[in-house]
Amino acid sequence: MAERADDGGHGRFLDDAAARGLAVDVAERARAKSLEEAAAILGIEPREIVKSLVVKHPDGSFLFALIPGDRQISWPKLRRLLGVNRLSMPSAHVALEATGYERGTITPLGSTTAWPVYADESISGRISMGAGAHGRSAFVDAGELFRSLGATVADISDPL
Structure with a gap:
């Protein structure tokens, strides 16, 4: 387990995980x-x-979509799952405002707002993800992560 860091995003990440x-x-x-x-x-x-x-929802809220590195988000699948006609990726500035994290460091853990989490069903085992700061990666058990976040697990990706 990493030591507690006081550097903003990474500290929030560690505190939320704990x-x-x-x-x-x-x-x-x-x-x-x-x-x-x-x-x-x-x-x-x-x-x-x-x-x-x-991901920006049509109602103005946001959500996290967790996608394996060798796949891409499937907009039709995610829209169908959410029952909406339109979803979008916000600008880097808007994503920072929504989560408190810069692109490349984003994680649902420690987000300044606890947005809903949707995880692709192909994710399993020990995974690596953003840890709230550049130059740091976190390793975690996918199942434990999904349970702790109350994630909805579904088919939301396509091959690259």
């Missing part, structure tokens, strides 16, 4: 230019990195 009783291991790493580069640095496959995407 409050949920969620075991996380944080790895320090060089800042990566791509998901593939981050996977190589961590010695894992891109599919083991889970992207936390911020």
Whole structure:
């Protein structure tokens, strides 16, 4: 378990994980230019990195979509699941305002607002995800993460 850090987003991430009783291991790493580069640095496959995407709902609220690194969000599947005709990805500035995290560090854990979480059903086992700060990745059990977040698990992705 990583030590408590007082550096904003990463500290919120650690505090929220601890409050949920969620075991996380944080790895320090060089800042990566791509998901593939981050996977190589961590010695894992891109599919083991889970992207936390911020999605804007038509009612003005947001949600998190958790997608494996080797897949992409399926807008038709997610719209069908939510029963809406339109969803969008907000700008980096709006995503920061909605979560308190910059792109590349976003995670549902420690978000300044606890938006609903939707996770792709193909995610399982030990995964890596953002840890609230650049140069840090968190490792966590996907099932435990989903339970702790009350995530809805469904088919919401397509192959790249």
